[in-house]
Amino acid sequence: MQTVIFHVDCLYAQPLQQQIWSDYVLEDKRARLDKDIRENTVAKNFRLTIDGDNEHKFEDACLAISQFLFTGPQIVNGFNKMFAAYSWAEYDTRRALLEAVYAVYPNEYADSVALKIQTEIDPDLFALSAVYLLRHDPTVNNQNNLKIAMVEKFPGYDSIAVLVQLENYINNNDGSKHNRLPDLKSLFKHQRSTGRKVIYSFQRWNRDYPGLAIVQHANGEFARDKDGRLLVFQQLARSGSDLPYFLRNGSTPQGVYSLFGSAVSKTKWIGPTPNLQMGLPFEHPWHRYFHQPLAPRQDSLQLYKQLWPATWQKYDPIMEAWNAGKIGRSAIIAHGTTIDPAYFEGRPFYPLTPTMGCLCAREEWDVKTGRLQLSEQYALVNAYLSSPGKDGYLYVINLDNEQSPVSRAEIERLIK
Incomplete structure (x- = not known):
């Protein structure tokens, strides 16, 4: 029995968080x-x-x-x-x-x-x-x-x-790991011109440390709560093996993923919280990846680079997703987890749980009732789906090689 294979299908409408339940998190079941x-x-x-x-x-x-x-x-x-x-x-x-x-x-x-x-x-x-x-x-x-x-x-x-x-x-x-990151403000400004909503997942080079995701609306503004505070969502971009990005089951490649809405997985380890469907370059027909019809013999590589401002286009790490997709990596999504975090106690990413290369958000469950108590995944999906505008892209970007989780304070400084 293969106990750890992740599989995603079935387009799904967003339920209420209090309705989400899994038997995989019950204390006796976990034991x-x-x-x-x-x-x-x-x-x-x-x-x-x-x-x-x-x-x-x-x-x-x-x-x-x-x-x-x-x-x-x-x-x-x-x-x-x-x-x-x-x-x-x-x-x-x-x-x-x-x-x-x-x-x-x-x-x-x-x-x-x-x-x-x-x-x-x-x-x-x-x-x-x-x-x-x-x-x-x-x-x-x-x-x-x-x-x-x-x-x-x-x-x-x-x-x-x-x-x-x-x-x-x-x-x-x-x-x-020591290269200077291009100017992020130019990227945020560039996205305003596309008219599509996007997610940025900011990570460390050392994927033992969790990152943070934010949502940028199609109008260029960032998703905030009712009090005006920036919404941030903790994500782990580390696979269990932490193999390099270009190998199957390696940690999440940097670069641009196309977003196709939400779904729910039948895989018990991922759990029933809606996930975000993502596509690497080469994984889907180009017109689907780019959300637009393509002319015959249109240069897909050039279109990929145009998803970045000119100041980013020669920054090699943005090509990880492109190259991983060309090699054949697939089925990388943003999802929650029912895995018992106790397996990873003492590791820098605890209480988040690694996957087989996806972006995994923090979730906490009531082990007595099976109900979802806290979900950064649910909050991220809700923020993205409720944002007006057409489906866009998710950018995975390593900020630096600091040996610590990405913090809210860092992200707030970046978007000022």
Whole structure:
């Protein structure tokens, strides 16, 4: 059983917050789910001797580990079995292993990954292995070794989208964190000219720290409460694995997402709070992404860049969403959560919960009644849907590399 897959469908009308209920947040249900995940999905499966008939159970265990960030001797034992079987395991099994190892053991498996990358011929798995080794050893020497290995294994790597992004990530990731952000006021002014309402999700480079979202009306004003106070909504843009933006299940890419209204998910872990439907470049037909008909052979890349003012168009991080979509990432939305935040107590993002790459807002539930008590997600969707104007876009932007959550005071200074 895959316990952590996120799926969204079914267009949905906004209910009243007090009507929203989920059995997944009930105290007894959470206890049973936790027991099942720990004892069956992970421990029982990892006690097996891995073979071609049961390797999917090891994959399920890894998916749970990546989501809930489990560690311990049972996890290590299971990972060791999977590395021993790596040469003959299916693609999905190998991928799940590398993602889970990246999520919970950032250094301990460097030797194992370094050994496997020598014979890896799949571009995606090579990229997964490379980012693990780069994080373990970010020196220039190791960067060069990884690039040399990539060129030797994939002579035509510059025609393979995921490897093009891997090279860019190796070359620029550390430096990008220190680049000066273009002027945000020029972006706010630019959006006034489009006549569409937008959401900005301001994040840190270190996605362990939550960000804040705000809504800009089609007339250029920002959404405020009845007392004139800016409305801000806490969001986590970190995936469980916190893989880079260009890899499946990585943290949310920076850039522009098209907004298509709200929906409700059938996935219990997301919960019944309405979510915002989003689309990456390449995920939908271009006329849908840009909310307008396109002329034949119209340049979609140029149109994407025109969503930004001229002062932003050469700022490379805005291309993360474009490149992630080109590689094939999809199904990134803004949603709530029924996941028990206790799994993440002590982490910088607590009590928010990571996902598989979406924007996840803070929600609190009554574990006795199953009713929604507090929801930044509900408030965000309500603010966006109640704003007059046509559907527009959501911008994800890393502000800086401060090691702290984005604060209201910061955002209020930015929009003055």
